[in-house]
Amino acid sequence: MGGAGYVGSHCCRAFAEAGWDVTVFDNLSTGWRDMVRWGGLIEGDLNNPADIEAAFNTVKPDAVAHFAASSLVGESVTDPGKYFRNNTLATLNLLEAMKRHGTQSIIFSSTCAIFGHAQTDYLAEDHPRNPINPYGMSKLMVEQMLAAFDHAHGIRSVCLRYFNAAGADRDALIGERHACETHLIPLALKGAYDPDYAFTINGTDFDTPDGTALRDYIHVEDLAEAHLLALQTLKAGAPSDAFNLGTGQGTSVAEIVGAVERATGRHLPRKIGPRRPGDAVRLVAAPDKAQGVLGWKATRSDVDNIITSALAWHQKDWTIQTPEKVQG
Ligand SMILES: NC(=O)c1ccc[n+]([C@@H]2O[C@H](COP(=O)([O-])OP(=O)(O)OC[C@H]3O[C@@H](n4cnc5c(N)ncnc54)[C@H](O)[C@@H]3O)[C@@H](O)[C@H]2O)c1
Numbered sequence: 001m002g003g004a005g006y007v008g009s010h011c012c013r014a015f016a017e018a019g020w021d022v023t024v025f026d027n028l029s030t031g032w033r034d035m036v037r038w039g040g041l042i043e044g045d046l047n048n049p050a051d052i053e054a055a056f057n058t059v060k061p062d063a064v065a066h067f068a069a070s071s072l073v074g075e076s077v078t079d080p081g082k083y084f085r086n087n088t089l090a091t092l093n094l095l096e097a098m099k100r101h102g103t104q105s106i107i108f109s110s111t112c113a114i115f116g117h118a119q120t121d122y123l124a125e126d127h128p129r130n131p132i133n134p135y136g137m138s139k140l141m142v143e144q145m146l147a148a149f150d151h152a153h154g155i156r157s158v159c160l161r162y163f164n165a166a167g168a169d170r171d172a173l174i175g176e177r178h179a180c181e182t183h184l185i186p187l188a189l190k191g192a193y194d195p196d197y198a199f200t201i202n203g204t205d206f207d208t209p210d211g212t213a214l215r216d217y218i219h220v221e222d223l224a225e226a227h228l229l230a231l232q233t234l235k236a237g238a239p240s241d242a243f244n245l246g247t248g249q250g251t252s253v254a255e256i257v258g259a260v261e262r263a264t265g266r267h268l269p270r271k272i273g274p275r276r277p278g279d280a281v282r283l284v285a286a287p288d289k290a291q292g293v294l295g296w297k298a299t300r301s302d303v304d305n306i307i308t309s310a311l312a313w314h315q316k317d318w319t320i321q322t323p324e325k326v327q328g
């Protein structure tokens with residue numbers, strides 16, 4: 001579900017390369033037909049139970065990987081209904097279909113936004129879950145629904161709580177491609193090449209060493225590997241579980257700006273703006289549980305490697321970010 005999007009398309013590549021039959025179900029609201037390269041595409045909307053029913057009748061899936069969602073923190077603050085509908089209600093439709101069809105395994109794209117403000121430097125799975133924006137709330141509700149569906153119907157789930165997904169695949173075939181881009185790394189790359197784009201740092205008054213927000217950037221191919229491992233453990237009969245997926249390394253917005261300048265060899269002009277509504281100060285994972293239980297470790301998530309891979313993809317199809325700037 002949602003395999004035409006950024007994280008889903010990278011995971012589909014990993015699933016297909018592991019020898020699994022992949023079918024993408026996606027309404028292409030924020031995804032892209034040409035990012036569905038590993039498996040077929042069924043166009044459908046999770047808000048429409050008849051679409052899900054038809055897809056399940058066609059494919060009869062053993063397992064579901066559920067990436068589909070609306071996922072812009074700022075937008076969720078101004079339009080919460082969209083988030084409860086497209087993330088929470090739509091997932092309920094999916095779970096009802098899984099129940100009807102006897103599909104017993106699901107990997108869910110959760111998020112560190114379920115935790116809210118960090119009470120500890122590194123967020124472990126048992127950190128209190130107090131989301132501070134409707135996006136995080138809508139995802140936490142899904143985690144709770146998943147637990148209830150396991151209890152009542154034996155549908156086992158793995159909630160993978162990504163920290164900040166970043167980077168692009170090793171061959172630069174697919175990458176971070178959001179029609180409405182709000183994410184830091186693509187916008188910083190755009191700012192380095194496009195003199196007409198005013199890149200802005202959202203707040204320099206956070207309680208962090210350099211005053212800018214701290215995040216844990218995780219390479220999208222490391223996330224894909226975690227999905228493979230999670231599905232394998234579910235297939236082997238493991239119980240439902242949840243894992244925080246990050247590196248354990250916090251990187252500030254200012255440090256990302258520096259890394260973009262290193263990778264591009266260009267100056268990145270920047271403005272200083274206010275904090276973005278709903279933004280947490282610091283979100284850094286404690287990745288120990290994923291390491292211990294899944295045997296997963298981020299190996300591609302060095303910030304310079306992330307930005308180099310993102311840049312390689314953007315340069316291959318620069319029109320996606322900055323028309324006219326193909327030559328850099
Ligand atoms: N990108 C990140 O940093 C990040 C971090 C944490 C969690 N996540 C979660 O990971 C998942 C994937 O994120 P992404 O960045 O790849 O987003 P994306 O927008 O690129 O992909 C989402 C995909 O879901 C599809 N979709 C959305 N609503 C749908 C619906 N009702 N029916 C069918 N398809 C629908 C979209 O068309 C798109 O292809 C999301 O659930 C997101 O909340 C992302």
Ligand SMILES: O=c1ccn([C@@H]2O[C@H](COP(=O)(O)OP(=O)(O)O[C@H]3O[C@H](CO)[C@@H](O)[C@H](O)[C@H]3O)[C@@H](O)[C@H]2O)c(=O)[nH]1
Nearest residue numbers: 071111112113163164182183184187200201202213253276
């Ligand atoms: O032009 C920009 C864009 C972003 N930021 C800041 O950079 C940080 C990271 O922002 P962004 O890349 O948008 O990621 P997050 O807001 O942290 O949200 C992402 O990461 C979350 C987990 O932290 C996921 O749940 C969300 O789906 C995903 O959008 C935040 O402080 C932003 O305010 C800027 O300063 N300037």
